[in-house]
Amino acid sequence: MQVQTHVDIHSEWGIVAARQAGRKLAREIGFGSVDQARITTAISELARNIYLYANKGQIYIEEVVNSGKRGIKIVAKDQGPGIKDIRKVMEDGYTTSGGLGAGLPGVKRLMDEFTIDSELNNGTTITSVKWLR
Amino acid sequence: MEETKLSMYQLYKEMLNDYLQHKSEHVLYSAQQLSKEMLEKDMSPEEMVSLHISVFKEMVEDLPEEVVDSFELLLEVMIGYGLAHREFMSLRDRQRQLDSELNVAAQMQESLLPHEEINLKTLDFGVISVPSGKMSGDYYHYIQDENGNMGVAVADVIGKGVPAAMCMSMIKYAMDSLPEQRLQPAALLESLNRVVERNIADDMFITMVYGSYDPKKHNFYYASAGHEPGFFYNADTDTFEELETKGLVLGITPKVHYEEFSLSLEPGDFVVLLSDGVTEGRTEGEFIERDDITKLIRKYKHLPAQDIVNQVFRELEKMQDFHLRDDFTLLILRRNV
Numbered sequence: 001m002q003v004q005t006h007v008d009i010h011s012e013w014g015i016v017a018a019r020q021a022g023r024k025l026a027r028e029i030g031f032g033s034v035d036q037a038r039i040t041t042a043i044s045e046l047a048r049n050i051y052l053y054a055n056k057g058q059i060y061i062e063e064v065v066n067s068g069k070r071g072i073k074i075v076a077k078d079q080g081p082g083i084k085d086i087r088k089v090m091e092d093g094y095t096t097s098g099g100l101g102a103g104l105p106g107v108k109r110l111m112d113e114f115t116i117d118s119e120l121n122n123g124t125t126i127t128s129v130k131w132l133r
Numbered sequence: 134m135e136e137t138k139l140s141m142y143q144l145y146k147e148m149l150n151d152y153l154q155h156k157s158e159h160v161l162y163s164a165q166q167l168s169k170e171m172l173e174k175d176m177s178p179e180e181m182v183s184l185h186i187s188v189f190k191e192m193v194e195d196l197p198e199e200v201v202d203s204f205e206l207l208l209e210v211m212i213g214y215g216l217a218h219r220e221f222m223s224l225r226d227r228q229r230q231l232d233s234e235l236n237v238a239a240q241m242q243e244s245l246l247p248h249e250e251i252n253l254k255t256l257d258f259g260v261i262s263v264p265s266g267k268m269s270g271d272y273y274h275y276i277q278d279e280n281g282n283m284g285v286a287v288a289d290v291i292g293k294g295v296p297a298a299m300c301m302s303m304i305k306y307a308m309d310s311l312p313e314q315r316l317q318p319a320a321l322l323e324s325l326n327r328v329v330e331r332n333i334a335d336d337m338f339i340t341m342v343y344g345s346y347d348p349k350k351h352n353f354y355y356a357s358a359g360h361e362p363g364f365f366y367n368a369d370t371d372t373f374e375e376l377e378t379k380g381l382v383l384g385i386t387p388k389v390h391y392e393e394f395s396l397s398l399e400p401g402d403f404v405v406l407l408s409d410g411v412t413e414g415r416t417e418g419e420f421i422e423r424d425d426i427t428k429l430i431r432k433y434k435h436l437p438a439q440d441i442v443n444q445v446f447r448e449l450e451k452m453q454d455f456h457l458r459d460d461f462t463l464l465i466l467r468r469n470v
């Protein structure tokens with residue numbers, strides 16, 4: 001049976017709740033402690049972006065299975081302003097935190113799959129999967 | 134990968150065991166060596182912390198819960214360090230790629246310079262041009278025609294690096310397209326100025342000195358567009374004189390008139406053209422004076438022109454601790470007979 005959780009993000013509490021839900025599911029799926037921490041960090045970054053740039057949105061967390069492989073899928077969805085230049089934000093060293101590895105390029109590194117759908121003034125959906133090895 | 138992780142695990146376990154027993158510097162040294170190996174294998178800081186705690190848990194029975202928990206917190210913190218590390222690696226790869234692209238560009242730029250040997254009985258010619266970085270904002274040019282006339286030029290783009298270098302290629306092609314003015318320095322600068330004014334950004338300027346040598350009259354004609362003044366060496370009196378350099382920098386306004394000057398060369402006399410990178414070098418905070426340059430040239434004046442410029446460069450480079458602040462170009466044209 002596949003589990004899906006979703007957490008509303010409209011405050012820092014939401015960020016913590018999303019982390020918690022993500023860690024719990026990751027552990028249940030069988031991820032080790034390092035990967036658990038990676039997945040949680042990815043969720044954190046995505047949730048924080050929602051909170052900072054779109055004010056509110058949702059994080060969906062679910063288990064995925066593909067040809068026998070198990071994984072965790074995180075979807076971050078908001079109806080905020082959208083991202084103008086996606087190519088630019090995916091460049092290393094671009095984030096406002098000044099290139100210390102975090103931000104969206106960091107999320108991409110922490111996870112195995114990463115896609116952004118973003119439309120200006122219409123919101124952003126980021127989907128990311130990590131597979132259990 | 135799994136295999137190397139397993140052997141890492143074993144290795145680390147033995148090391149930790151050893152250290153807990155002997156606390157020796159020797160083990161610490163091995164640990165330092167191991168860290169290099171782990172970095173090579175892309176082992177991230179968070180994996181390292183995780184390795185440590187799992188080894189530790191296995192070695193010490195009944196490890197206090199607080200210790201185990203504290204490592205969980207550390208692991209979380211280390212994720213950020215791990216990301217910074219991986220970002221660094223990817224930036225380093227990108228830097229390498231940029232570097233190799235820049236090398237190709239530098240080779241292309243180098244190929245824009247003339248490479249023909251000058252074989253004239255009447256003239257002894259030498260030039261050296263060294264960029265401070267990979268790409269040069271200096272350009273030099275020389276050409277000889279079937280009658281033994283020679284044209285020489287040194288140009289300097291105000292600005293550095295790639296944009297300056299791209300400018301250089303424009304100068305080169307513009308000059309190639311003005312063959313009939315090769316021996317008319319002022320007219321050539323006037324034409325070039327129009328090309329430059331039309332084609333480069335408002336905040337870019339080029340200085341240039343152009344000269345031509347007439348082997349029958351032994352006259353050197355030249356004109357300058359705001360360029361660092363060169364020198365005329367009078368062999369008879371053993372003195373250096375500054376070349377006159379009025380004239381507006383290229384690219385400011387479309388219509389500029391350049392004044393042409395002429396010098397009469399006796400055997401042994403020579404003309405020195407240079408870029409400001411030669412004179413604006415610094416040693417221990419002190420500027421290298423133009424006097425220092427002429428002293429150096431005099432010191433080597435018994436050598437062929439090419440050896441003079443090479444030696445002067447060598448000495449100036451050394452005086453600046455092998456760190457050039459600006460592109461360096463030095464050209465000498467001497468009348469032999």
Ligand SMILES: Nc1ncnc2c1ncn2[C@@H]1O[C@H](COP(=O)(O)OP(=O)(O)OP(=O)(O)O)[C@@H](O)[C@H]1O
Nearest residue numbers: 049050053080082083089095096097102103104124
């Ligand atoms: N959900 C979103 N909605 C609108 N814009 C976003 C969203 N997520 C990211 N952005 C834009 O993309 C940029 C890059 O985001 P990223 O998370 O990579 O870095 P950051 O938030 O600026 O800095 P850091 O996360 O390192 O503190 C942000 O500055 C923001 O302009």
Ligand SMILES: [Mg+2]
Nearest residue numbers: 045049103104
């Ligand atoms: Mg962010």
